[in-house]
Amino acid sequence: MTLAKIIYASMTGNTEEISEILEDQFSGLDIEVERVEADDADEAFFEDADICVIATYTYDEGELPFDLEDFYDDLPDQDLSGKIYGVVGSGDSDLYPDFFCDAADDFDHVFSEAGATQGHEVVKIENDAEDEDKVRLKEFVEALVKAQ
Numbered sequence: 808m809t810l811a812k813i814i815y816a817s818m819t820g821n822t823e824e825i826s827e828i829l830e831d832q833f834s835g836l837d838i839e840v841e842r843v844e845a846d847d848a849d850e851a852f853f854e855d856a857d858i859c860v861i862a863t864y865t866y867d868e869g870e871l872p873f874d875l876e877d878f879y880d881d882l883p884d885q886d887l888s889g890k891i892y893g894v895v896g897s898g899d900s901d902l903y904p905d906f907f908c909d910a911a912d913d914f915d916h917v918f919s920e921a922g923a924t925q926g927h928e929v930v931k932i933e934n935d936a937e938d939e940d941k942v943r944l945k946e947f948v949e950a951l952v953k954a955q
């Protein structure tokens with residue numbers, strides 16, 4: 808059975824909610840799914856996953872969340888070949904137009920360095936997910952499942 812694993816970082820709850828939506832959508836497609844907060848993910852977390860997902864906000868003008876920094880640093884040294892990955896970002900393009908969802912783009916780059924295959928382009932969400940974002944997230948999840 809396909810296993811999707813999701814790591815999320817969230818300070819004020821937007822990205823946590825996005826990760827819950829993703830979890831529900833994978834489950835709705837009968838995909839086994841495991842979702843953990845960044846602090847609970849060790850560097851081997853994705854080892855047994857078929858689909859790897861990071862959901863992250865961006866902080867401090869383009870910076871990664873503090874609790875994802877170690878995972879990010881370790882990711883290029885991992886061998887994720889044969890796995891499908893996708894990244895979802897939450898950010899604020901009004902306040903941070905030059906750094907919108909930069910942390911999500913950063914993860915997109917290191918996933919490919921680890922040899923994983925992108926199942927869908929990065930999905931960027933303005934703060935919390937609205938109904939139209941849920942549609943985009945559904946397309947994202949379906950593409951990741953199909954890409955296997």
Ligand SMILES: Cc1cc2nc3c(=O)[nH]c(=O)nc-3n(C[C@H](O)[C@H](O)[C@H](O)COP(=O)(O)O)c2cc1C
Nearest residue numbers: 817818819820821822864867868869898899907908
């Ligand atoms: C101090 C601060 C810095 C931020 N910097 C950025 C940024 O550089 N780029 C961006 O897209 N969003 C930035 N944001 C917006 C957050 O990423 C956005 O509100 C996000 O939804 C927060 O996610 P969370 O609720 O999961 O913590 C910043 C927010 C704060 C409070």
